[in-house]
Amino acid sequence: MNPQVTYRPSEEVDFVIVGSGAAGGVLAKGLSTAGFKVVVLEQGRWIPPSEFSHDEIKTFQESQLTNNPREQPQTFRRTPQDKAQKKLAVLYGRLVGGGSVHFTGNFWRFHEIDFIERSRRGEIAGTGFADWPLTYAEMEPYYTKVEWEVGISGLAGASPFDPPRSKPYPVPPMPVKSSGVIFERAAWKLGLHPFPAPLAILSQPYRGRAACIHCGRCEAFGCEVGAKSSTLASVIPVAQQTGRCEIRTESYVYRVETNAQGRATGVAYFDAGHKPQFQKGRAVIVSANGAETARLLLLSSSPRFPQGLANSSGVVGKYLMINGYHEVFASFDEPLDEYKSVAVTRVLHDFYEIDPRLGFYGGGGIDARLGTTPIGFAMGAVPGDVPRWGKAYKSWLESFSRTMVLASHATSLPVETNSISLDPDLKDAWGLPALCMTYKDHPDDLKTVRYLCDRALEILDAAKAPKVWAAPVQEQSFAVHLLGTCRMGNDPKTSVINADHCTHDVPNLFLCDGSSFVTSGRGQPTMTIEALAFRAADRIAAAARRGEA
Amino acid sequence: MNWDLHDDFNRRKFLLSGLRGAGGAWAALHWPAIVAAADHAARMREAIPPVRLEVLTPDQAAEIEAASSRIIPTDDTPGAREAGVIYFIDRALSTFASDNRDDYSTGAAVLQAKTRELFPDIAKFSQATPDQQDAVLKALEGQPFFELIRSHTVMGFLCDPMRGGNRGKVGWKLIGYDDSPAFTPPFGYYDRDYPGWKPPGEKK
Numbered sequence: 162m163n164p165q166v167t168y169r170p171s172e173e174v175d176f177v178i179v180g181s182g183a184a185g186g187v188l189a190k191g192l193s194t195a196g197f198k199v200v201v202l203e204q205g206r207w208i209p210p211s212e213f214s215h216d217e218i219k220t221f222q223e224s225q226l227t228n229n230p231r232e233q234p235q236t237f238r239r240t241p242q243d244k245a246q247k248k249l250a251v252l253y254g255r256l257v258g259g260g261s262v263h264f265t266g267n268f269w270r271f272h273e274i275d276f277i278e279r280s281r282r283g284e285i286a287g288t289g290f291a292d293w294p295l296t297y298a299e300m301e302p303y304y305t306k307v308e309w310e311v312g313i314s315g316l317a318g319a320s321p322f323d324p325p326r327s328k329p330y331p332v333p334p335m336p337v338k339s340s341g342v343i344f345e346r347a348a349w350k351l352g353l354h355p356f357p358a359p360l361a362i363l364s365q366p367y368r369g370r371a372a373c374i375h376c377g378r379c380e381a382f383g384c385e386v387g388a389k390s391s392t393l394a395s396v397i398p399v400a401q402q403t404g405r406c407e408i409r410t411e412s413y414v415y416r417v418e419t420n421a422q423g424r425a426t427g428v429a430y431f432d433a434g435h436k437p438q439f440q441k442g443r444a445v446i447v448s449a450n451g452a453e454t455a456r457l458l459l460l461s462s463s464p465r466f467p468q469g470l471a472n473s474s475g476v477v478g479k480y481l482m483i484n485g486y487h488e489v490f491a492s493f494d495e496p497l498d499e500y501k502s503v504a505v506t507r508v509l510h511d512f513y514e515i516d517p518r519l520g521f522y523g524g525g526g527i528d529a530r531l532g533t534t535p536i537g538f539a540m541g542a543v544p545g546d547v548p549r550w551g552k553a554y555k556s557w558l559e560s561f562s563r564t565m566v567l568a569s570h571a572t573s574l575p576v577e578t579n580s581i582s583l584d585p586d587l588k589d590a591w592g593l594p595a596l597c598m599t600y601k602d603h604p605d606d607l608k609t610v611r612y613l614c615d616r617a618l619e620i621l622d623a624a625k626a627p628k629v630w631a632a633p634v635q636e637q638s639f640a641v642h643l644l645g646t647c648r649m650g651n652d653p654k655t656s657v658i659n660a661d662h663c664t665h666d667v668p669n670l671f672l673c674d675g676s677s678f679v680t681s682g683r684g685q686p687t688m689t690i691e692a693l694a695f696r697a698a699d700r701i702a703a704a705a706r707r708g709e710a
Numbered sequence: 711m712n713w714d715l716h717d718d719f720n721r722r723k724f725l726l727s728g729l730r731g732a733g734g735a736w737a738a739l740h741w742p743a744i745v746a747a748a749d750h751a752a753r754m755r756e757a758i759p760p761v762r763l764e765v766l767t768p769d770q771a772a773e774i775e776a777a778s779s780r781i782i783p784t785d786d787t788p789g790a791r792e793a794g795v796i797y798f799i800d801r802a803l804s805t806f807a808s809d810n811r812d813d814y815s816t817g818a819a820v821l822q823a824k825t826r827e828l829f830p831d832i833a834k835f836s837q838a839t840p841d842q843q844d845a846v847l848k849a850l851e852g853q854p855f856f857e858l859i860r861s862h863t864v865m866g867f868l869c870d871p872m873r874g875g876n877r878g879k880v881g882w883k884l885i886g887y888d889d890s891p892a893f894t895p896p897f898g899y900y901d902r903d904y905p906g907w908k909p910p911g912e913k914k
Binding site: 217336499540551552559561 | 780781782783785787789802805806807844847851860861863864865867868869870872873881882884885886887888889891892893894895897898899900901904907909
C-alpha cells in the first residue's frame with residue numbers, strides 16, 4: 162500500500178465510506194479526486210499482491226480473502242416460518258478491494274430491458290418486480306467510464322444482443338481457451354451468437370498495470386500481478402494519491418449514528434483490537450455489500466428509527482436476489498487444460514430474455530469455463546455414475562484436464578420474504594447479532610435455470626461431447642451475489658434510496674452497492690455496481706457542493 | 711535438483727524473462743512487487759513437509775492412513791499414502807481444522823469398532839485386508855466422520871505441497887495439473903488451430 166493521509170477519528174471528514182469493495186473503492190476515488198476528505202473503513206486487511214497465493218487451503222479453508230465463518234457465523238432458513246440453522250450462507254470479499262479482488266471478472270453491462278422490465282412484462286404475482294428509477298441511457302456513460310477507468314477487456318459489437326455503447330473497450334479480449342473454441346463452434350452450429358467474454362482482466366498493459374500472465378487463478382483468488390481490475394489494483398491507488406483519502410483497515414463498523422435532527426453524524430466501529438471508535442463525518446456512505454449494508458442499518462436502530470435506520474418503508478433487508486447459477490460438465494478426449502488463464506473466454510446472450518409465451522419470467526447468459534481448481538473439481542464435480550471414493554473415483558480424477566463446464570447465470574425475482582435479517586440468538590466474535598439469510602427461489606427462477614440447463618445440454622450435444630453430466634437444478638442456500646436489500650425507487654414507502662443513492666429518511670446517508678439493485682440482471686452484477694458507484698459519486702459530490710449532503 | 715528448487719528456479723526464470731520482455735518503464739514500476747512475489751513464493755516453497763506427527767498418535771495415524779489409502783488407493787500410480795495425506799491431516803488438525811481433533815480421535819475408534827463388528831477376528835482397521843477395509847468404509851459412508859476424512863484425503867492429495875500433502879506433486883501429476891506460475895496460448899488441444907475471432911456472418 163502507498164503512504165496515505167491519516168485523519169483522527171474526531172476530525173469531521175467530508176465523507177465516511179463503509180466498505181472498500183466494488184462500490185466503496187470507486188466512490189473513494191470519485192469523491193477524493195473531486196476534492197473531498199474521505200475516510201474509508203474496511204473490515205478486512207490490506208493484502209499486498211505478494212501475499213496472494215494459489216494455495217486452495219488458504220483461500221477456501223482459511224478464508225484469506227473472505228468473511229470467516231468462525232469469527233462471523235451466519236444462519237440460514239428457507240422461509241420466515243423456519244428456525245434458522247447455523248450455516249455459511251453469504252460469502253463476500255473481506256479485504257481492501259472487497260469482492261472485486263476474488264471475483265471471476267465477468268463484466269457484462271446490463272441491457273436496456275433490465276431497467277424497465279416491469280413495464281414491459283407487467284406484474285409478477287408474489288414478487289416486488291419493479292422498474293428502476295433510471296434507464297440504460299442514463300447509465301451508459303458510466304458503464305463506459307468503468308471500462309476505461311478500471312480496465313476491461315472485450316470486443317465491442319461482437320454480440321448482436323449488446324446494448325448501445327459510446328466507446329469500444331480499452332483493451333482487446335483475452336485469448337480464447339479450448340472451452341471457448343468448443344462452445345463457439347457448437348453454438349454457431351445451432352445458430353446462436355457466442356462472443357468474446359468481456360472481463361475485468363487486462364489482456365495488455367494498461368495505465369501502468371501489468372497484463373494477465375494466464376496463471377489460471379482468477380476465480381476466488383487474488384491476482385499476484387494486478388492484472389485483474391479489482392478496485393484494489395485500479396481506483397484505490399488513485400484515491401490514495403489525492404492525499405485526501407484514508408483507507409482504514411480492520412475497522413468493523415457496527416453502527417451509523419444519528420443526531421436529534423435525524424442526520425447521520427458518523428459511524429461507530431471496532432478497531433483491530435476490538436476497541437470501539439467513532440469516526441465523525443459530514444455524510445456517511447454505506448457500501449458494505451448487499452448483505453452487510455442491510456445488516457448495518459438494522460443494527461443502527463434507535464428510538465427515532467425503531468425498525469432500523471432509514472427503514473421507514475420496512476423493506477431494508479428484503480427483496481434479496483442472489484442470481485440463479487447452474488453448471489453442466491462435459492469431458493472430451495483431449496486435454497483442454499482449463500485451469501490455465503482466465504475462467505471464461507466465450508459467452509452467449511441469446512437467452513437474455515426467455516420467450517414469455519413459455520409461461521414463466523426469466524433470462525440469462527451461458528458461458529464456457531472449467532471454473533474450478535483441483536480440489537474443487539475433485540470434491541464438487543463428481544458425476545452421478547462415478548463412486549465418490551476408491552479406484553474408480555481415482556480413475557475419474559484423471560479427467561480433470563479434459564473437462565469443461567457450461568455455466569448458466571440467471572435472473573432472480575425480488576421476493577419480499579427473501580431477506581437479510583439479524584439472527585435473534587447467534588452473535589459474532591464482537592458480540593453483534595449474526596447475519597441471517599432467508600431464501601427460497603421463486604418458481605420462475607428455477608424454471609429459468611432448468612431452461613438454460615437444457616440449452617447448455619443442446620450445445621454440448623452439438624459439440625459431440627463424449628461424456629456430459631449436469632448438476633441438479635435445486636433451490637439455493639448459498640449466495641455470493643448480494644442484491645436488492647436496500648432497493649432504489651422514487652416512492653419512500655416501497656424503497657430505501659432514491660435514484661441518487663440518498664436514503665429517503667436520512668438526508669446525509671447514502672447507500673451504494675448491490676443492495677441498491679431493483680432487479681437482479683442476468684447474473685453478473687459487478688459492472689453495474691461499479692457504474693452505479695461512479696454515477697453516485699457524481700451525484701453525491703454535486704449534492705455536497707449544494708450543501709445538501 | 712529436487713522438485714521444490716526446480717519449481718523456484720522456473721518461477722524466478724519466468725519472472726525475470728517477463729521483466730526483460732516488458733517495457734522499461736513498466737518494469738521499473740513493477741519490479742519491486744514482482745520480486746517480492748517471487749521471494750514470497752520461494753519462502754513458501756521452502757517450508758519442509760513435516761516428517762513427524764504432531765497431533766495424531768501413531769495408532770490413530772495408522773488407522774486414518776489406512777482409510778485414506780482406500781479413498782484414494784495406490785495402484786499403478788501413487789495414492790493417498792504416497793502423497794503423504796496423513797501428514798496433511800495431522801497439520802490440518804493444528805491449523806484450519808483444529809475443531810476436528812476430537813472427530814479424528816473418535817473416528818479412529820469408530821473405524822476399529824466397525825471393523826470388529828464386521829470382522830470379529832480383526833482388532834484394527836489397518837490390519838484388515840483392502841476388501842475388508844472397503845466393506846467397513848461402505849458401512850460408514852454418509853456418516854460425518856467418513857465425509858470428513860474423505861474431504862481431507864482429497865485435499866491432502868491435491869493441495870499445494872507446502873501444506874504437507876501431495877508430495878512430489880503426485881496428485882497434480884495424476885490429474886494433469888501443471889502448477890507453473892504462468893502460461894501462454896495455446897492452452898489446450900482445441901485452441902491450437904483457432905483461426906481468430908470472426909463474427910458469424912464472416913465465418914468460413
